[in-house]
Amino acid sequence: MKRETMYVRTGVLIAAALLLGTGFLFAAGQAESPAAEGNVEISIAYPVAVDAPIADILQKYADEFQAENPEVTITPVFSGGYTDVKTAIQTSIEGGGNAPALAVMLATDLYDLVNAGYVTAMDELLAAMPDGDAYIDDFLPAFMGNSYYEGKTYSLPFQRSAVVLYYNADLFREEGIALPTDWDSFAQAAAALTVRKNGQVTRWGLEYSSDWPYWLFQPLAIGNGKNIVGDETTVYFNAPEVVEALQYYIDLSRVYKAMPEGVQASWGTSTGNFAAGKTAMIMHSSGSMTNLLGSSDFEVGVMGMPGTVKPYASVPGGGNLYITSGLSDAEEQAAFDFAVFLTDPEREAEFSKATGYIVPRYSAAETKTMQDYFADVPQALDAMKALEYAEKELALQNLGEVRGIFHKYLQSAINGEMSAQEAMDTAQNLADKALEDFR
Amino acid sequence: MPRRIPRIQKAAGFRFSPVYLLYAVMTILALLWLSPVVWSLVASLRPLNDPFYSGHIWFGKSLAVESYLKAFRLAPFGRYYVNTVMQVVLILGVQLVFSSLAAFxxxxxxxxGDRVLFMLILTQMMIPTSALLVPNFQTIRWLGIYNTILAIAIPFWGSAFGTFLLRQAFLAVPSDLGDAAEIDGCSWYQMLFYMYLPSAMPSVTAFAISSISWHWNDFLWPLIVTQSDKVRPITAGLVRFTQLGEIGAQWALLSAATMIVTLPLLLMFLKFQKRFIEGYLHSGIK
Known part of the structure; x- marks a missing residue:
């Protein structure tokens, strides 16, 4: 027995030494051969997060760009989901290889990406544009909210969505209920649309998922006059407006009996219930619209979440275009040019039609393509309108930990384990501690 | 002597019940395991626009292959199948050669130092593949084979698990038999090829199936060392349907894609399951 243990130990030791050795050996790094003079080869890493042929669309755009710029070669690289894109960028940068020059990553990953040195600011490139300021001002402010870090611009809105309220317009008409305009009328509408037979609910007025709650919750707080996040190290979890918003969410089930009690793990199921007429209203991503319109046999309405101090509110989501670090000037310029090319109003209109993402630029919404589409599918315009009173999505330093704290205490309040005030005070306290080192 | 009789009677009375209990438990486990597979199959045959809602998650209004058609439209599964098969064969082929030689x-x-060396090989099994992403990536860059099927395969050529499994199987061959063969003028590779490998067939099959299923399902590494659909494996197709977080789960579509990816593997396992289990049993006994 003792001999065996000795062998095991020796084995482990040698293995560790070998590992370390190879690590050092390769850390020396291998230089990449530079591209031929004048020619630039770059790739763009992108995720697929909707059921649309994104690969084909991006390949088409890359071909169009190359036709206009023969010295540039662009390879779109499908890289899995959002997390996989980040891992791919991380591995190729840490591994000393050529990282894709452009990447579509979550807008909220900003701080992690900049802190790790994986992405590069675009300000110089924007300044060199003839109309750089006008270009940036053309993006919806809600989408640009997650692009700035320490006064610098790091990303351009690309495939963006928003939290919207979907309602069964036929039911509202049949029951003679007016569309809600504030919290009171919303709660009453949801209660009136809830149907019970012999104590059993046969139709809920509202399903408002809280299994990954910060995103869907934000419109409530914003509509009540206070976003849960301020600058890069500030959260307002226990601001009176936020606590009120949480209490209102809880009251929708406890007081108004208009939705299921406790934490609702219904992100994946509420869309089906809504389309089948089993739920009158749901809060969900604008990205679900195409499917909901296709699978519902009634008129689907879309609007922002009614608020108190604001008429309605929403919060953006989705991915932005980032330029990675460590590129040559020519590569960086080509990556930026292609990003601008992708965000061209006409192309964005086409992309939005094909994928269901919201056009991130005002000028894209004004194109004939988009105007025709809005005439056909007014809900798409309503989703964009919902963003009028939107503020930025929760993103700040130490995002993973802070978001985890918020989720935990939000859910314990929703489950009735703590009062709303107590839960948010605790969350604020812990989040402040988690952010201390970054101030 | 007389005291023994009641004992036997008692045993006889209860003899079948533990077996039935075992069968019952196994049936329940099998059903548990089978239910997601059956559900996926049923769900994948629902019309795309037929909403799933609480209490209505099995059959839809009708049976349809729409989801399969859409899945094939959204991802080049044909190309992916070819790539995955090539990748799996390339990995398994080399693994079998290396592992059987080492195990022999x-x-x-x-x-x-044979025992230390063997322990060293076993420790390889304890290192999670994800910890080796960056160093492996650097090696691939250095070799200049980025974006090839070879790049996907190379890191798995040396298999500790294969070496271990085959060594256990080879140990079962009596060494006297080997000595006799040697006296008769049998060279080492003849011995390996005609004596050891045939007697270790169950283990070889077991290893083959576990290697195939592992690499059939491998996702992150192939995704990182490749960038074009020309060389990517089938899991790159599946992920187009699993990460549709922004639009809520598309169960029918996701199920169809899952079926496309897993069905060949499932059928293969059903065909070889007996040998598979035998192989594991053999290696466990030694």
Whole structure:
């Protein structure tokens, strides 16, 4: 027995030494051969997060760009989901290889990406544009909210969505209920649309998922006059407006009996219930619209979440275009040019039609393509309108930990384990501690 | 003597019940395991626009293959199948050669440091593949084979698990038999090829199936060392349907894609399951 243990130990030791050795050996790094003079080869890493042929669309755009710029070669690289894109960028940068020059990553990953040195600011490139300021001002402010870090611009809105309220317009008409305009009328509408037979609910007025709650919750707080996040190290979890918003969410089930009690793990199921007429209203991503319109046999309405101090509110989501670090000037310029090319109003209109993402630029919404589409599918315009009173999505330093704290205490309040005030005070306290080192 | 009789009677009375209990438990486990597979199959045959809602998650209004058609439209599964098969064969082929040679040496010969070396190989099994992403990526860059099927395969050529499994199987061959063969003038590779490998067939099959299923399902590494659909495996197709977080789960579409990816593997396992289980049993006994 003792001999065996000795062998095991020796084995482990040698293995560790070998590992370390190879690590050092390769850390020396291998230089990449530079591209031929004048020619630039770059790739763009992108995720697929909707059921649309994104690969084909991006390949088409890359071909169009190359036709206009023969010295540039662009390879779109499908890289899995959002997390996989980040891992791919991380591995190729840490591994000393050529990282894709452009990447579509979550807008909220900003701080992690900049802190790790994986992405590069675009300000110089924007300044060199003839109309750089006008270009940036053309993006919806809600989408640009997650692009700035320490006064610098790091990303351009690309495939963006928003939290919207979907309602069964036929039911509202049949029951003679007016569309809600504030919290009171919303709660009453949801209660009136809830149907019970012999104590059993046969139709809920509202399903408002809280299994990954910060995103869907934000419109409530914003509509009540206070976003849960301020600058890069500030959260307002226990601001009176936020606590009120949480209490209102809880009251929708406890007081108004208009939705299921406790934490609702219904992100994946509420869309089906809504389309089948089993739920009158749901809060969900604008990205679900195409499917909901296709699978519902009634008129689907879309609007922002009614608020108190604001008429309605929403919060953006989705991915932005980032330029990675460590590129040559020519590569960086080509990556930026292609990003601008992708965000061209006409192309964005086409992309939005094909994928269901919201056009991130005002000028894209004004194109004939988009105007025709809005005439056909007014809900798409309503989703964009919902963003009028939107503020930025929760993103700040130490995002993973802070978001985890918020989720935990939000859910314990929703489950009735703590009062709303107590839960948010605790969350604020812990989040402040988690952010201390970054101030 | 008389005291023994009641004992036997007692045993006889209860003899079948533990077996039935075992069968009952196994049936329940099998059903549990089978239910997601059956559900996916049923769900994948629902019309795309037929909403899933609480209490209505099995059959839809009708049976349809729409989801399969859409899945094939959204991802080049044909190309992916070819790539995955090539990748799996390339990995398994080399693994079998290397592992059987190494296992033969460890089972048949005594040499200085053989046990330490064997332990060293076993420790490889304890290192999670994800910890090696960056160093492996650097090696691939250095070799200049980025974006090839070879790049996907190379890191898995040396298999500790294969070496271990085959060594256990080879140890079962009596060494006297080997000695006799040697006296008769049998060379080492003839011995390996005609004596050891045939007797270790269950283990070889077991290893083959576990290697195939592992690499059939491998996702992150192939995704990182490749960038074009020309060389990517089938899991790159599946992920187009699993990460549709922004639009809520598309169960029918996701199920169809899952079926496309897993069905060949499932059928293969059903065909070879007997050998598969035998192989694991053999290696466990030794």
């Amino acid at each position: 040496a460890f089972a048949r010969y005594r040499f200085r």
